[in-house]
Amino acid sequence: MKALLMISRYLVIAMFYTMTAAWSADRPNFLMIAVDDLRPMLGCYGHSGIHTPNIDRLAERGVVFERAYCQYAKCGTSRLSLMTGLRPDTIGVFSNNEKDVAAFRKRHSDAPSIAAWLKQHGYHTQSFGKIYHDGWDNAADWNVPSSPGRPREMWEVVDDADPGQPTLIAERLDCPIMQSPDVDDEHLFAGRMTTQVIATLNSLPKNAPAFLAVGYRRPHLPFIAPKKYFDMYQPDESWLAPGAIPGDDLPVMAWYNSDGYVGSARRVGLTMPNPPNRQQAMAWNGYEMRSYVGVPNHGTIDVATQLRLLQAYAACVSYVDAQVGRLLNSVDQSPQFRDATIILWSDHGWHLGEKTAWGKMSNYEIATRVPLIISGPGISPGRTSAIAELVDLYPTICHLADVEAPSQLQGESLNTVLQDPQRKSKAVAFSQYSRFGGKYMGRAIRTDRYRFVKWIDVKTQQVVERELYDHQTDPHETRNLAVRIENSELVQRLEHQLNTNWR
Numbered sequence: 251m252k253a254l255l256m257i258s259r260y261l262v263i264a265m266f267y268t269m270t271a272a273w274s275a276d277r278p279n280f281l282m283i284a285v286d287d288l289r290p291m292l293g294c295y296g297h298s299g300i301h302t303p304n305i306d307r308l309a310e311r312g313v314v315f316e317r318a319y320c321q322y323a324k325c326g327t328s329r330l331s332l333m334t335g336l337r338p339d340t341i342g343v344f345s346n347n348e349k350d351v352a353a354f355r356k357r358h359s360d361a362p363s364i365a366a367w368l369k370q371h372g373y374h375t376q377s378f379g380k381i382y383h384d385g386w387d388n389a390a391d392w393n394v395p396s397s398p399g400r401p402r403e404m405w406e407v408v409d410d411a412d413p414g415q416p417t418l419i420a421e422r423l424d425c426p427i428m429q430s431p432d433v434d435d436e437h438l439f440a441g442r443m444t445t446q447v448i449a450t451l452n453s454l455p456k457n458a459p460a461f462l463a464v465g466y467r468r469p470h471l472p473f474i475a476p477k478k479y480f481d482m483y484q485p486d487e488s489w490l491a492p493g494a495i496p497g498d499d500l501p502v503m504a505w506y507n508s509d510g511y512v513g514s515a516r517r518v519g520l521t522m523p524n525p526p527n528r529q530q531a532m533a534w535n536g537y538e539m540r541s542y543v544g545v546p547n548h549g550t551i552d553v554a555t556q557l558r559l560l561q562a563y564a565a566c567v568s569y570v571d572a573q574v575g576r577l578l579n580s581v582d583q584s585p586q587f588r589d590a591t592i593i594l595w596s597d598h599g600w601h602l603g604e605k606t607a608w609g610k611m612s613n614y615e616i617a618t619r620v621p622l623i624i625s626g627p628g629i630s631p632g633r634t635s636a637i638a639e640l641v642d643l644y645p646t647i648c649h650l651a652d653v654e655a656p657s658q659l660q661g662e663s664l665n666t667v668l669q670d671p672q673r674k675s676k677a678v679a680f681s682q683y684s685r686f687g688g689k690y691m692g693r694a695i696r697t698d699r700y701r702f703v704k705w706i707d708v709k710t711q712q713v714v715e716r717e718l719y720d721h722q723t724d725p726h727e728t729r730n731l732a733v734r735i736e737n738s739e740l741v742q743r744l745e746h747q748l749n750t751n752w753r
């Protein structure tokens with residue numbers, strides 16, 4: 251009897267392995283590439299002066315989403331939304347406070363991340379670098395959890411006196427805003443991580459399909475990349491942001507993105523006005539960037555410095571692009587991964603001086619629009635103007651993996667657009683941003699033509715500001731049409747659309 255039981259147990263195990271082997275043959279492998287703080291300033295998005303031949307190569311063989319939007323223009327909440335398939339209002343985490351994240355996980359303990367869900371369905375899940383905001387990951391979701399190198403790798407610096415030595419981790423407030431050491435790609439974190447991913451690609455378990463998530467930390471601040479990428483660019487004044495000075499009709503809370511940095515400023519002996527008036531807001535805007543060494547912490551940023559910042563951002567983009575190229579070469583040579591589905595996204599856009607802002611953290615097009623490219627078997631290459639949201643990636647991946655989607659998801663699969671990039675999708679994208687420590691919440695919809703934003707006082711629920719931009723006549727969102735009486739009917743219609751559809 252005991253022997254019989256043993257035999258049947260082995261039979262069950264053997265059947266299980268046969269089944270997982272069959273899954274791996276049938277189900278696509280995934281390589282998800284996240285690039286931190288990357289606005290769609292790429293060759294394949296029409297920026298011919300930017301050297302991104304590798305992401306452009308991926309774009310050639312995939313669907314390029316021209317209108318993809320994040321749900322919250324800040325790393326932590328945007329990534330949590332993408333990975334859980336839930337929208338920011340459901341998640342309820344608007345700060346960088348890990349306690350809020352723990353409370354969210356407790357509230358939604360029945361909402362698996364896409365990694366956990368695929369793992370439950372037979373996938374080998376493994377992550378590298380920054381997929382979640384640091385400290386927000388759930389290690390159990392991965393067969394091999396995130397391998398970020400050293401903690402706080404974001405603040406990697408080189409010793410200028412001896413750049414050949416291994417890089418150091420600096421205190422955030424001591425980090426230079428930019429560094430361009432004359433070193434090889436692998437001397438810095440992104441290059442070293444890429445080498446690690448390539449080694450993994452060639453040694454994955456063969457009895458299960460794989461979901462690999464690779465998160466690059468640049469072009470996030472501080473701007474560090476090998477010198478050769480800086481040498482690619484010599485920006486002139488034509489690079490300076492259009493609409494750099496916000497008009498009087500644009501509410502301060504819409505474009506002022508330093509409200510979360512009052513404490514950072516205090517730590518270096520500065521008193522940041524809170525809340526600021528219009529002039530003060532312009533002088534202190536972009537403090538996330540201003541907190542680094544080598545850029546004025548308030549006041550005017552002169553043109554020469556702005557051009558150096560633009561060069562540094564572009565250099566970091568090209569450095570990451572080169573690492574994406576190494577990954578693509580390795581995928582193409584891998585018998586197991588050659589047909590992988592590849593998804594490249596950024597967690598939000600980035601102001602490079604638009605409206606005196608540097609960085610993310612607004613509801614504007616420049617902060618909410620992201621690059622999104624998806625390629626793989628059964629996907630028809632092309633460009634699409636269909637509206638997409640990052641919250642749509644979870645159901646899309648479920649669809650492509652032929653895995654049932656869990657019930658919590660608040661996005662929609664992009665599958666029909668991947669089949670036919672000319673197809674239309676949803677009518678609007680939703681984004682939101684919390685301002686002044688949660689006192690105000692701005693909720694935005696982006697339709698084919700308009701961006702409409704409604705700011706409320708969270709306590710009283712009263713509307714405090716409205717914004718309306720017409721992309722047909724004003725692609726840089728410089729004129730707030732909501733303040734003009736002749737647009738009141740249109741404002742009413744869009745506000746109704748926002749109120750009734752908000753998720």
Ligand SMILES: [Ca+2]
Pocket residue numbers: 286287324325470597598
């Ligand atoms: Ca980010």
